[in-house]
Amino acid sequence: MSAIGAKPAAGAEVNTTASIIGLILTLIIIGALYVITKDISMTMALIGVIIGGVLVGFCVHFMPVGGAPAAMGQAPGIATGVAMLAAGAGLAGLFGGAWAAELGMMVAIVAGAVGGGLMMAITCLMVSVIYVFGMGIPAASGKSKIDPLTGDTQVEFKSQGTEGHGLPFISYVGGVIGGLLGGAGGTLVYIELLYLYEKELPALLQAPMPEDVKIVAVSLAGIFAVGIFLVSSVLAAYNITGTTEGPADPKFKRFPRDIVASLLASAICGIFAILIVAL
């Protein structure tokens, strides 16, 4: 069948068989790690990494991203790539979470979440400022007739020949929630790997003082957290296919598919990240 003759793909439906296979593979990877290492703390670290990766994938679905059409005021959302915006917010959150790592896991994760949320709040505000004061365009959703949060009607504020423009309030809130989830997810991955590396690396590298290997642990955990973040966010971007207005967009309902994909991808990335200190 040619590409032209093919039916439109990427609907909201979940492929049950593929999802079950994905879940089983994830469980097999977790089990394999326990069989190889016989260490419950490493298995728990992998589960933490997986939860973090899933949070990252879920966060991307909240991001209001209009891509190229948004840059011409042809579609609502932020004029950039969905994975890139999530990465920008999530990594800004990771920065804050890593700083608070010494204060305990809970404080670090919440600090990471707030860092990501703050980055998105500022970015979304500046997008509104540019649209309203730089381009003279009010916000209008292309997918919803009424903003579910404010009750504002949208259709009459769409200019002719466009799918809407700007950032309606629901999209702004979606962006902030996405930043919160992304910051928390990225920080969770980082913290789980950092605690594990700080415990295992001194013996592995035969360093007399644990402080000597701290920079190695921080660097490894940081780069793996960035990598797993990018894997999960790009997977989610493929699930969204193009632009989205955030939680009010029909594409938001596709997130269960991404949860399964992020589970498996995070498990594969996580087992490699853990085995470098286990073997």
Add this chain to the structure above:
Amino acid sequence: MENIVFGIGITAMAGALASVAGAAENVESDIGSQGDPNSQVQLAPQMGYIHRIFNKAIAGEPPAYGAWCAIGAGLAMGFIALQVNPILALILGCAITAFVQGVYATTAYLGRIASLAKFGQPVYIDILKSMTTVTMAHAFVAIFTTVSLCYLMNAALGHPFPLPLLGIVWGIALGAAGSATGNPFYGKERQYQNQKFGAGVPVAASGNIVRYAEAGQRNSLDNGWFSAKLGGPASGVCFGLIVFLELWRTVLFEPVGHGWGAIIVGVLLILVFTIIDRYIEVWARKTYGPYAKPAEVKT
């Protein structure tokens, strides 16, 4: 007390550096059409509109700046390890990275424009010569300021991440903030300057970008001048606020409540920005009004 004053001073300096970085990044990307509006620069010749606009969009701004800032930070860290003065090391690392960006810009322009040969779009050598150096200069400013603020975070404020990792993190955040804020201003207000102000570009007008300037054909230096009026400064404010407020709340309030002070301040800031956003949205709806009466709208 001295530590707090020192921390606030470093925070203010990092915020100022971030503001310059955001502005330079947006102007650089608009000169090179690296943001989402590159789609129109690429589409125009296919619709019969031959142009002299530079196009180096073979990577999004966030990954490109993540790579460049990481390279600059890595080189600077290497020079510092060789006992070079840190300020000189930062300058050297970022200057070398600017040449990496120059190689990227050259190959990207040649690749993207050569792919349009079948539509009659020429590769202008004078454009390549004059634009590439300008984007390199802007990229140097953006990379140097970003790597410098990363150095301040690491050396002065004690962030645990090593310099190259901070370069990746803040390079990606810089690209995300700059492209989100600056792209619509370049894409709508500059490329489609012939369309009505106060409305989006109709889909039917896609590809018909403005190609003529006050005198002669428009090129990307004209676009850089235009972006520097609002898109660039707004991107600078955006990235400056992100860096400043992130550091400010951490430096000042993290000692309060075992870390929860900074978190509470962060949540309050998010609420304040949310209220401002809602106010702006309502103001625009009241001031500009709807494009059509509700009864006329086809639902």
